[in-house]
Amino acid sequence: MEDNQTPQATNDQNRIVPINIEAQMKQAYIDYSMSVIVGRALPDVRDGFKPVHRRILFAMSELGINSNKPHKKSARIVGEVLGKYHPHGDSSVYDAMVRMAQEWNMRYRLIDSHGNFGSQDGDGPAAMRYTEARLQKMAEAMLEDIEKDTVDFQNNFDDSLEEPTVLPSRLPNLLLNGSSGIAVGMATNIMPHNLTEVIDGCIAYIENRDITPDEMMQHIKAPDFPTGGIIYGMEGIKNAMHTGRGRVVLRGRVTVDVKPSGREQLIITEVPYQVNRDALCNRIGQLVTDKTIEGIAHINNESNNKEGTRIVVDLKRDAIANVVLNQLFKYTELQTSYGINNVALVKGRPRTLNVVDMVREFVEFRHEVVIRRAQYELKEAQKKAHILQGYLIALDHLDEVISLIRNSPNPEAAKEGLINAGWGLDEIQAKAILELRLQRLTGMERDKIKMEFDELMKLIAHLTELLSNEGMRFDLIRSELNEIKEKFGDERKTEITLLDDELNIKDLIKEEDVVITISHLGYIKRTSATEYKSQRRGGRGVIGGRTREEDYIEHLFVASTHHTLLFFTEGGRCYWLNVYQIPETDKGAKGRPIQNLIQLNPGDKVKAIIDIADLQDTEYVKARSIVLCTKKGIIKKTALEDFSRPRQSGVNAITIVDGDELLEARLTNGNCEVIMAVKSGRAIRFPEEKVRETGRGAIGVSGIEVDDDQDAVIGMICVDRSDKDRTVLVVSEKGYGKRTPVDEYRITNRGGKGVKTISVTEKTGKLVGILDVLGSQDLMITCKSGMTIRMPVKGISELGRATQGVKLIRLEEGDSIAAISKIDETEDDEPIADVENGENPNPTELNDNQDTSENSASTN
Incomplete structure (x- = not known):
């Protein structure tokens, strides 16, 4: 017997595989932890859902419990989820569903509840057999287009049905409602945010893919909790925005x-x-x-x-x-702190994400959804167009088709007959023709089929272009996001309070007026306005900045250190810069290259600057527009609100045609009149209403007629109709100037030749500048040599349009006027004369018929 049993025992031993229990435990625990991480505790970065929430919404959608349908029993919904997609305890499903309906837990509720769903005092919800629910409109937006092959599906737990791996969400739900969960070896705690801010952040990312967390925080400022409260301090939130980990302190x-x-x-x-x-x-x-x-x-x-x-x-x-x-x-x-830990699944792997990462992942997901939706719609449209084309062929050969069908012994023979009739029909079209109802053979129905076919061909062309044009796709995403913002956007509930050590840097900067100068070669600096002492008209001036021989001061103006400057370049771009960020130097310094402060495109240069007191003042921003003009006489008006969201890389302000360049930008309040002037001495005046407000990318319309290539627009002013004290100041390149009342320029339509504004002669030179001024202001004139003079406007003669004016500044041989600007007179400015440099403290006033030599005008 022992001999007979030995082989059996040997076989049993061969079937036993020895393993290392430590390795087996490690592998089993890793498998378990990954199952918890991916399938239970962490949300997907794309739709912001854990599997249970996704399954609840999908099951409710499949049941047809939409926002416009009656509520259904919660037990019915829970049973549907358990039986089809989520084989776990019923309490886990019901608790998750209840939370999505509680307004104190969800910043934006996804389920519309009916019955007792608990309270903020800790009361639990009623049993699922008593309560009812249906989808909110916002949840429907998260499920929209799911039937158009926009997302991947997977088999459910028993392979009997399919469920989506992610929802084609139109909303960045991960940021809107946040998420919290404890997995194995990691956890997540993402705070809820405001929809309006998050959508603005997504659009900012679409416009600038290299946006930084600091720039994103100009849109997504901080978490926004459903119960309101006051955020106390921003340091921890800034850390979270940059790294994905931080802390927020919230007070009641x-x-x-x-x-x-x-x-x-x-x-x-x-x-x-x-x-x-x-x-x-x-x-x-x-x-x-x-x-x-x-x-x-x-x-x-x-x-x-x-x-x-x-x-x-x-x-x-x-x-x-x-x-x-x-x-x-x-x-x-009453004061509570929350740890922020932005961990989510990215392509199935857990990652810690900062605010830009979360926005980027959502926008890229929406881009993928738009592509897949367009591909599906194109495929369906092509199928339908193919059948309609078959209908049209059949209607063109109606008698032959009817005869062929009547003489066929069976449908299969009729189908083969249609295919082989030589009309170019295939099997799909032949089958559709055989199923065609007789009523569609009427003349009216034929017209409907033709119209439907033409509409489908337009749709196919549009979808084909959409799939080949990335810019169009992102424009579509932007418009869809704006629709969501319009539909569901609201104000912040949670207020933000800075700590004493987090005060805005502007609070630490002394508010004072400074002179900003920009040279022709692009050097910028700021100098205290008190360094420029006022002089009388006809003086020699003082050096306003050391420049290279080929360089000269091109822009000179006064602004407060707390203001924001909008820089417009000749290429039509707009950039933002705070005045206090401009390096402060003495009056004679060269300054710093502007490329070091703003990201100018190669070869582009600043042509106009607008000083804005506060871009955050919504009422002020909405009531203002920016008017732009080019050298070729094109004018364009755009809302200031379009420029109220700074971008580090700038934005397009106007589309410039070849051979043209942006010349001037002015701020208007809707009650202004525009005056444009050209080198040859003509000017035109028309109401700003003649220029329709357009978006940033528009080209513009004709403002003034420019005769030839030698002539060009030299400036534009916008004068408020209610301001009767302003006069038009013009200056020629050889130092002549005058003031003229605005009313002497008759109002015309835009696009005309205009009227004479100064008599241009060889003595005066071409017109170089035009300003609207008050008698209480000072004029600053900058020469190409770098010489700058400041004089009171009231000392400049007020003369008619057709005159050549009086001499404002004596120029060295070969020098000419580079720029003029106006500033408000300050109390500590005293009229002075530098006799050492040959300035004239009391020059003889010149009229159009007088001329005085350099020697007779100077006093030593």
């Missing part, structure tokens, strides 16, 4: 009221995110009992679902409200 909103008896009470109207109001009241009561906080007489939670949060804390007569409030912040959840 508290006001101090005085009772009729004279006692004070604290009214809490907003509590921090995910704070239980009853638990907060109990905690405060316990602290009073323990005498940790003294000064509280009574606390009462008067909150309800209709009027929201209201917790009343009555203080004792001798209590100081601020002291008690600070104690509440210190010892209770």
Whole structure:
């Protein structure tokens, strides 16, 4: 017997594979942890959902429980999810569904609830057999186009059905509603944000793919919680925006009221995110009992679902409200901190993401969805057009088709007959013709088929162009995002408060007027306005900046250190720069290359600058427009709001045609008249309403007729109709100038030749500058040699349009005027004369018939 059993025992031993238990445990635990990470705890960066939330919304969509349909029992929905997609406990599904319906947990609710879904006081929801639910409109936007092959599907747990691996979300849900979860070895805690800000951030990314977290924070400022509250400090949020990890401190909103008896009470109207109001009241009561906080007489939670949060804390007569409030912040959840840990699945792998990463992943996902949707729609349109084309062929040969079908013994023979009839029909078209209803053979129906076919061909052409043009696709994404913003956008609920050490840098910069100068070769600097002393007309001037022989000061103007400058280049681009960021130097310094401060395109140069006091002042920005003009007489008006969101790489302000360049930019308030002038001495005046407001990318319309290549526009001014004190100041290249009342320029339509504004002669030279000025202002004239003179405007003669003016500045041989600008007169400016340099403190005024030599005008 032993001999017979030996082979059997040997076979059993051969079937046993020895393994290392340590290696087996490691592998099994890794498999388990990856299952938890990918299939349960972490959201997908594209739609912001964990599998359970995605399955709930998809199942409700499949059941047809849309926002315009009646609510259905929660038990019915939970059963659908469990039976088809999510084989786990029913409480896990119901709890997830309930959370998506709670307005104090979700910044933007995805499920419309009916019944008791709990409260912010910690009350649980009613059993699923009592409550009902349906999809919110926002959830429908997340499921839109799912039937158009926009996302991949996978088999469900028993391979009987298919479920989406991700939803084709139109909204960046991961940022909007956030997410939290604990996996194995990692966790995620993403804060909710405001939809309007997030959409603006997505559009900013589309316009500038190299956007930095700091630039993105100009749009997505901070988390925005559904329960409101006040964010206390931004340092931790900045860290999270840059690295994906940080901390946000949130305080409840508290006001101090005085009772009729004279006692004070604290009214809490907003509590921090995910704070239980009853638990907060109990905690405060316990602290009073323990005498940790003294000064509280009574606390009462008067909150309800209709009027929201209201917790009343009555203080004792001798209590100081601020002291008690600070104690509440210190010892209770009235001030709570949240750790930000932006971990999400990117292509199936967990990654820590900063704010730009999350926006980038969403936009790229939407781009993929748009491509797949267009491919699906193109395929379907081509199929339909193919059949309609068959119908049209059949209708063109109607009698032969009817005869062929009538004489065929069976449908198969009829189909073969149609295919072989020589009309170019294939099997699909032949089958469709055989299924055609007789009523479609009428003349009216034929016209409908032809019209439908033509519409389909237009759609096919559009979709084909869309698939071949990336710019069109991103424009479509931008427009869809703007639609979502228009439909669902709202104001922030959570206020932001900076700490003392986080004050805006502008608060640390002394606000004062400075002179900004930009040279022809692009050197920029700022200098205190007090360094430029006022002189009388006809003086020699002082050096306004050391420049190379071929360089000269081209722009000179005054602005506050707290203002923002909009730079417009000759290529039609716009850039932003804070005045305090411009290096401060003395008056004679050369300055710094402007390319070091703004990202100018190679070969481009600044041609116009607009000074804006505060781009964040919404009311001011919405009421203003920017008018642009070019050397060839083109004029264009665009809303200032289009330039209120700074981009480091700049934006396109106007489309410039070949051979033209941007010359001037002016700020208007809707009640201005435009005056444009050309070198030959002509000017035109017309109301700004004659120029229709267009987007940043438009070309513009004709403003003034430019005769030949030798002539060109030299400037443009915009004068407010209500400002009757302003005059038009013109200056020629050889130093002649004058002031003329605005009313002497008759109002005409834009695009005309205009009227004479100065008599151009060999003595005066061509017209080089035009300004609208007040008598209380000063004029600054800059020569190509670098010489600068400042003089009071009231000292310049007021003469008619057809005159040549008076001499404003004496020029050296070969020198000429480079730029003119105006500044407000300051109290500490004193008229001075530099006799050492041959300045004339009291020059003889010149009229059009007088001429005085250099020697007779100078005094030594």
